[in-house]
Amino acid sequence: MNLMGWILAVALVFGTSNVKISSAGPFHAQCKVEWYFSVPCKQVFESLVTQIKKWRTMSSCAMGGQKCLYKLQASASHFIAAKHTTPFKKSVDDITFRLVSSLLSSHCHVSAMSVSENWYAIKDHGTNYCNLYNLMEGSGLTDAPGYKEITSDFLCTQRSSANCTVY
Ligand SMILES: *[C@@H]1O[C@H](CO)[C@@H](O)[C@H](O)[C@H]1NC(C)=O
Secondary structure: OOOOHHHHHHHHHHOOOOOOOOOOOOOEEEEEEEEEEEEOHHHHHHHHHHHHHHHHHHHHHHOOOOOOOOOEEOOOEEEEEEEEEEOOOOEEEEEEEEEEEEEOOOOOHHHHHHHHEEOOOOOOHHHHHHHHHHHHHOOOOOHHHEEEEEEOOOOOOHHHHHHOOOO
């Protein structure tokens, strides 16, 4: 659905009720993060793809959390698409990573996005942020040289209250 389509649809659903939408974040449950690394994109790409495959099955969520049920959809040197399903609610989020090598080919900039497929999802307890962050942390990239993250509550639903151990 396009932007106006879902704004209209949400207005129709909530227009006659008393539901107040007070969060300051994106109107739809989603998250956009920019990451920077002083390592080549090839290394970032391989780390992310390996981690997505490692967390394919439910077994990696045996102790709870959301570090499971990732599914690689497509990958091609500077692009990764995957889906993440939450273990119990079974809601599905679409994830993409776009990798851009800097002029210094030893540096990589990653634009990451996670969006809930449910068009009516507004709050997500930070799940869309954690979908992305957990892969970064799990693959060890949060400890990579030059690691820098840029995001905000404006770009990511409930980012500042996210607990990625749980969500
Ligand atoms: C996140 O949740 C876990 C499990 O409930 C808890 O142990 C931990 O303290 C929480 N972390 C933060 C930062 O709230």
